[in-house]
Amino acid sequence: xxxxxxxxxxxxxxxxxxxxxxxxxxxxxxxxxxxxxxxxxxxxxxxxxxxxxxxxxxxxxxxxxxxxxxxxxxxxxxxxxxxxxxxxxxxxxxxxxxxxxxxxxxxxxxxxxxxxxxxxxxxxxxxxxxxxxxxxxxxxxxxxxxxxxxxxxxxxxxxxxxxxxxxxxxxxxxxxxxxxxxxxxxxxxxxxxxxxxxxxxxxxxxxxxxxxxxxxxxxxxxxxxxxxxxxxxxxxxxxxxxxxxxxxxxxxxxxxxxxxxxxxxxxxxxxxxxxxxxxxxxxxxxxxxxxxxxxxxxxxxxxxxxxxxxxxx
Amino acid sequence: xxxxxxxxxxxxxxxxxxxxxxxxxxxxxxxxxxxxxxxxxxxxxxxxxxxxxxxxxxxxxxxxxxxxxxxxxxxxxxxxxxxxxxxxxxxxxxxxxxxxxxxxxxxxxxxxxxxxxxxxxxxxxxxxxxxxxxxxxxxxxxxxxxxxxxxxxxxxxxxxxxxxxxxxxxxxxxxxxxxxxxxxxxxxxxxxxxxxxxxxxxxxxxxxxxxxxxxxxxxxxxxxxxxxxxxxxxxxxxxxxxxxxxxxxxxxxxxxxxxxxxxxxxxxxxxxxxxxxxxxxxxxxxxxxxxxxxxxxxxxxx
Numbered sequence: 001x002x003x004x005x006x007x008x009x010x011x012x013x014x015x016x017x018x019x020x021x022x023x024x025x026x027x028x029x030x031x032x033x034x035x036x037x038x039x040x041x042x043x044x045x046x047x048x049x050x051x052x053x054x055x056x057x058x059x060x061x062x063x064x065x066x067x068x069x070x071x072x073x074x075x076x077x078x079x080x081x082x083x084x085x086x087x088x089x090x091x092x093x094x095x096x097x098x099x100x101x102x103x104x105x106x107x108x109x110x111x112x113x114x115x116x117x118x119x120x121x122x123x124x125x126x127x128x129x130x131x132x133x134x135x136x137x138x139x140x141x142x143x144x145x146x147x148x149x150x151x152x153x154x155x156x157x158x159x160x161x162x163x164x165x166x167x168x169x170x171x172x173x174x175x176x177x178x179x180x181x182x183x184x185x186x187x188x189x190x191x192x193x194x195x196x197x198x199x200x201x202x203x204x205x206x207x208x209x210x211x212x213x214x215x216x217x218x219x220x221x222x223x224x225x226x227x228x229x230x231x232x233x234x235x236x237x238x239x240x241x242x243x244x245x246x247x248x249x250x251x252x253x254x255x256x257x258x259x260x261x262x263x264x265x266x267x268x269x270x271x272x273x274x275x276x277x278x279x280x281x282x283x284x285x286x287x288x289x290x291x292x293x294x295x296x297x298x299x300x301x302x303x304x305x306x307x308x309x310x311x312x313x
Numbered sequence: 314x315x316x317x318x319x320x321x322x323x324x325x326x327x328x329x330x331x332x333x334x335x336x337x338x339x340x341x342x343x344x345x346x347x348x349x350x351x352x353x354x355x356x357x358x359x360x361x362x363x364x365x366x367x368x369x370x371x372x373x374x375x376x377x378x379x380x381x382x383x384x385x386x387x388x389x390x391x392x393x394x395x396x397x398x399x400x401x402x403x404x405x406x407x408x409x410x411x412x413x414x415x416x417x418x419x420x421x422x423x424x425x426x427x428x429x430x431x432x433x434x435x436x437x438x439x440x441x442x443x444x445x446x447x448x449x450x451x452x453x454x455x456x457x458x459x460x461x462x463x464x465x466x467x468x469x470x471x472x473x474x475x476x477x478x479x480x481x482x483x484x485x486x487x488x489x490x491x492x493x494x495x496x497x498x499x500x501x502x503x504x505x506x507x508x509x510x511x512x513x514x515x516x517x518x519x520x521x522x523x524x525x526x527x528x529x530x531x532x533x534x535x536x537x538x539x540x541x542x543x544x545x546x547x548x549x550x551x552x553x554x555x556x557x558x559x560x561x562x563x564x565x566x567x568x569x570x571x572x573x574x575x576x577x578x579x580x581x582x583x584x585x586x587x588x589x590x591x592x593x594x595x596x597x598x599x600x601x602x603x604x605x606x607x608x609x610x611x612x613x614x615x
Contacts, residue, residue, distance in 0.1 A: 024511050028424050034416030035425075035435055041478050042438045045449060048456040106351030114348060123352065130359045132597060134539025136568040137362070137590050140575045144587070145365040174358045181355070205337070207344040228444075235446025237542035238568075242575055262448045262542070269451065269546035275460050283546075287452045291445065298444035 049291060052284035059278060065285070071248035071259070073282040074268060084248035085286065088165060088258035089234055092244065095169025095254060096176060096233040101226045103173070104180025109210045111181070112188050113196075131178035139242035142171035147243065151255075158255040163245025165258040171243060172236050180229045187221025188214050220308040227301035231294045237262040261290045363594075370587025378588050382554045387581035392589050395570040397556035398549075399538060399596075401469050402566055406476040407534045413477070414484035414533075415526065421485075422492040423514055443482035450479045451543030459547055467548025470560035475543050480533040487529025491522040524611035531604040535597050541568035567593045 057065070060080045068081025107127070111120060147167035152160045160166055191214050199213045215222065245257025246267045259267065265283050273280035381391020417435070425432040454475035458465055465471045495518050503513035544550075549569040557564045567589060574586030 020509050020512075024509055027511050028420070031416050031420035031424060032431075034413055035420040036431075037413060037417075041453075041481070042442055044457060045445060045453050048453045049449075052456070103351045103354060106348045107355055110348040110352050114345065123356070126356055126359055129598075129601075130355065132535060132539070132601065133359075133362065134541065134568055134593065134597070136539070136541040136571050136575075137366070137594065140571060140586060140590060141362045141365065143575060144369060144583070145361055174354070177355055177358070205341045207341045210344070231444060235448065237446070237448040237545070238572065241545070242572065262446060265448050265452065266542060266545045269455070270550060283452060284456070287449055291449050294444060294446055295441065298441065302440070 045291065049284055049288040052281045053288040056278070056281035056285040059281065060285075069250045071250075071264075074271065074279050078278065080282070082286070082289070084250040085259055085261045085264055087250060087252065088244070088248065089260040089262075091165045091252070091254055091258060092169040092172060092236075092240055092260050093230055093233040095166060096173035096236075097226070097230055099170060099173025100176040100180045100229050100233070103177050104225070104229070105184050105222065107177070107181040108184035108188055109214070111185060112214070113206050113210055127178045127181055131182070133175075135175060135236065135238040136242075138171050138175045139239045142167050142239055142243035146171050146174075155255050158253050160255040161245075161257065163243060163247075163257040164255050165244050166254040168240045168242075168244035168258075169254065171239050172233050175236070175239065176229050176232050179232065180225060183225030183228060184222055187218040187225055190221060191217040220304050224301040224304045227297050227304065231297040231301070234260075234297070235262055235290065235294050237266045241266045261286050261293075265290070366587045366590050366594075370584050370589075370591055373584045373588035374591060378585070379592065383552060387579060387585055390574075390582065390585050392567065392570050392585070392592065394553045394556055395565050395567045395589070396592070398469070398553070398564040399566045399568075401557045401562075401564065402472045402476060403534055403538050405469070405473040405560065406480065406537050407530065409473070410477040410480050410484050410533060411526075411530050414481060414488045414530070417485050418488035418492055419514060419519075422489050423510070423518070439482045439485055442478075443486070446542075447479055447540060448542040448546070450475050451546035453478070454543060455546045465561070467551070467563065468561050469557045469564045471547055472544055472549060472564060472566070473560070475547060476537045476540060479540065479543065480537050483536060484530055484533040487532065488522075488526050491525025491529060492518065494525055495521045524607050528604045528608050531600055531607075535600045538600070539568060539593065539597060541566075541572055544569055545572075567596075 064080045065082050068079060069083045070079035070081045071084040072079040107123075111123065115123065143162070147160075147162060147164065150170060151164055151167035155164075155166050195217055196209050196213055199209045204212065240260050240263035244259065244263060246259050246263065247257040248259040248264070249256050251258070264286055268279060268283050271279065273283065377389070378391050379396060380393055381389055382394055383392075384390045421432055421435060454471055457463060458471045458474050459467055463471075463474075465474075499517050499521060500513050503517045504510075508516065544566060548563075549565050550573055551563065551565060553563050553565040555563075571586050571589045571593065574582050574589065577583060577586070
């Protein structure tokens with residue numbers, strides 16, 4: 001009597017409940033496996049790079065790779081001095097960052113302190129559209145517009161050709177600008193409003209609130225955003241491949257064609273290198289370098305945020 | 314003592330005087346001008362990008378562009394194979410990555426404890442993957458998918474697998490956000506009615522999170538649609554004159570066709586590239602509009 005009363009209270013028959021519980025366990029396990037697949041991919045990236053990289057260095061040697069300044073890995077006889085790629089990567093990155101970091105910061109200041117809601121409603125979607133433009137379209141833009149109309153006009157120290165590190169760098173900078181803006185905006189939004197309003201109450205102008213309060217209080221986030229912008233610029237392939245000319249020049253003149261680490265990988269990939277050939281292994285050696293550098297920068301940017309963040313309230 | 318007060322006061326007075334000084338006003342003005350210039354550069358970039366592309370490509374914006382296959386004559390060259398290739402690659406990678414992203418997000422948000430080591434490890438991994446340059450995914454695909462273990466060759470399946478890995482971090486993050494936005498009262502109400510965890514998730518949480526998940530996956534798909542770098546290594550730049558018929562077909566995609574025509578020396582071919590850019594941008598804009606419509610339609614406040 002007593003037991004049948006409890007039976008009625010229970011919503012599901014006990015047999016069904018046990019089955020349901022088994023299903024729950026299976027589902028949880030299956031979902032955990034799916035979630036772990038993300039980890040497998042990362043490990044896969046590293047594994048994919050490590051073996052052929054070791055093979056490459058056994059064949060070529062560190063000395064040749066880091067001591068020579070000639071990079072002709074796909075020619076006969078080949079040269080494997082990586083410095084032209086490093087210089088090219090650095091040049092393109094520097095030009096891009098000079099445009100994207102102050103530019104993105106300025107747009108973020110403008111949006112957070114100056115722009116009226118109406119202007120914001122107009123600007124924000126525009127920046128979102130710009131952020132969604134595929135890199136290959138920017139590559140076309142670099143050759144079709146930036147190289148002849150911008151790069152050629154602003155660089156007076158040397159003759160800028162059709163392909164140049166300058167045109168590639170400018171375009172990469174413009175491509176990163178919206179991302180930098182968003183990241184800087186996020187960093188600025190983390191600054192408590194009371195701090196900014198306090199500055200205004202003391203008679204600060206908008207400029208003084210921006211440079212004296214928001215920039216200082218949000219500095220860790222802004223630096224982290226700048227580092228991420230660097231990492232994006234270093235990893236950009238298609239724009240550089242199209243606009244910088246694919247010549248591994250050992251030069252500091254941005255007006256000449258250059259090759260970056262990532263654009264070399266794309267360029268070598270065009271040639272369909274047979275598995276196991278030195279050309280094929282070179283892709284992996286340069287890819288490892290690229291991965292280590294961008295990975296390091298990303299870790300560094302996360303460190304900045306957690307280490308130096310000013311915690312308010 | 315009194316001298317320090319005096320100097321402090323005089324400095325304050327100097328500041329005050331400075332605060333109305335023309336140089337301060339000038340610096341304010343210069344600063345604002347700088348901000349305007351930066352903002353204008355952003356807006357003008359988009360303007361010139363669209364305008365210069367239209368000017369170059371409008372002559373080829375006709376039906377033959379999307380119905381024709383590649384041709385040695387620029388006036389006959391079309392991008393049909395690339396459009397179908399893009400659809401194949403993007404749809405297959407979209408479906409697979411949505412499945413994986415949803416599974417991971419459900420596990421991480423609903424099952425795993427937020428402080429568990431496994432959960433933290435996976436979160437860090439997702440962040441790391443999001444920062445990996447896309448060309449590195451191409452290398453991974455070349456080593457493991459196109460050749461090596463899987464050996465699928467330069468096919469639709471290979472491209473799809475690599476793009477899946479690439480968009481996965483974005484998809485997982487947005488699916489997690491969508492699940493987070495579902496209030497816990499919905500779950501608790503379901504438990505109170507006797508539902509098990511999975512019943513609460515599948516019957517209550519997931520339906521409530523669908524708009525958020527849909528918006529996030531559309532954004533992921535549009536990234537896959539515009540991506541070019543990893544596919545350079547995976548044979549998409551080849552001359553393909555037929556539509557793919559399955560996962561093991563040869564393929565090319567819109568971004569890579571654009572790249573090929575951009576590299577051509579002949580101006581007429583570049584016009585085909587510009588026209589293809591317009592097609593790609595139109596596709597991307599309509600995907601984004603779809604995301605906005607879904608977001609606005611389902612705006613719910615709990």
